[in-house]
Amino acid sequence: MADESDTDPAPKRRRPGRAAGSGGMAAAVALTVATGAMDAISFLALGGVFTSVMTANLSLLGMSTASLDATRARDTAVAMAGYIVGALLSGRIVRGPRPAWRARCALMVELLALGGLWAVWAAAGGHPSGGRQLGLLAVAALAMGGQSGLVRAVGPPGFSTTYLTGVLTGLLVDVARSGTVGRLSMALLGALVVGAAAGGLLVAHAARAAPALPTGLVALVLLASVTSLARDAQGRLWPHAE
Template sequence: MADQTDTGPTAQGRRPGRAGDARGVAAAVALTVATGAMDAMSFLALGGVFTSVMTANLSLLGMSTASPDPARARDSAVAMAGYIAGALLSGRIVRGPRPVWRARCALAVELVALGGLWAGWATAGGHPVGGRQLGLLAVAALAMGGQSGLVRAIGPPGLSTTYLTGILTGLLVDAARSGKVRRLSAALLGALVVGAAAGGVLVSWAAPAAPALPVALVGLVLLTSVTPLARDAHGRLWPHTG
């Protein structure tokens, strides 16, 4: 990333080029790992729902009315409400001039939300229940909704670090039609699995510290966003998906 005031092919006499592209890919992969970890945490310890896959929560909400399962319906609704709030907030933050600076602000809001989640999670010993569980679920979904809104607003078409069904479909269709696999798409799908596996391991073996992984990853992306090589050769925040 670079502030919009950094014009021209270089910020300090250097051409970002491939280094900027690599930074963008690394940022997208890091955020996707964080997403996988958060989904594992929410599914295993925050009510059996997801914080980034709202289509799955919609399905769970529908199934809960047929069961009936009021707890599952409640948790699905809370996750959806938090996600919607986060996406709307992020979309509002990045609206206007100086988009890269605004993107940093949106990342900072996500980081604050995840930090608050970690604090509440740790005080519950990694096993929140009752009202605290619902509150943490809402905060986690807000963070993921914010990340989704940010990437949707400023990223290239088709890029996502949270809901990846479209990326999986595109990868399969491209492979079937041309025999080619988009490396970024494959990397993001792999990152989601790695993040979910890491999140699951942390919840099982080091529950109080589980939120440290997404906090560290989002914090790292925000920190590196202020470096001159955090953009690609065209000043974009994210890499092409092609």
């Protein structure tokens, strides 16, 4: 994880303000909650696979192949294909000048994907099946792949709001080496758990409205991104890991 020194060798360079840093952290946490919710929704109601954790899906693909579980293998392949398309699309969108504007465009694509998913999901009464279920799985994975590609492109090295194994590993290594605990890392890990719990509760008790949580959170982050609240003093959309 990237680390910022307490001393700044360039006196004229303005350090990130407290409000801007807090806003950037809030945006990152909100997107991570959305990730946890979407993974819970997909695992519980869209075929028992994940939409953001492709390493887990690779394991599921291997196990389903070994057990000749064609349905699980199909669902895993659909999720992985959607994720790949989303990551490639997002990476293409954010490539070029005006990175902040391009990042907002990538967020808009994710929001449109999640909004469309919610509409179709609600039309199915919160219990999609057959081809509709597969289509929604692909769209959900595309949205998460897009978020992953966006954060990878514009965030600091090692920063993620979707796959957090590296975040957990970095946190543990920092604790072992220096006894320090990164607040952002802790916040992201907690947000993933909270999001998954909330998504699972919604699927169980208010299935029709379940996708409203990730959709609403991404909408809030997009809205905040047009203000200074989600950017630091250098114009980045994400804070440095602490």
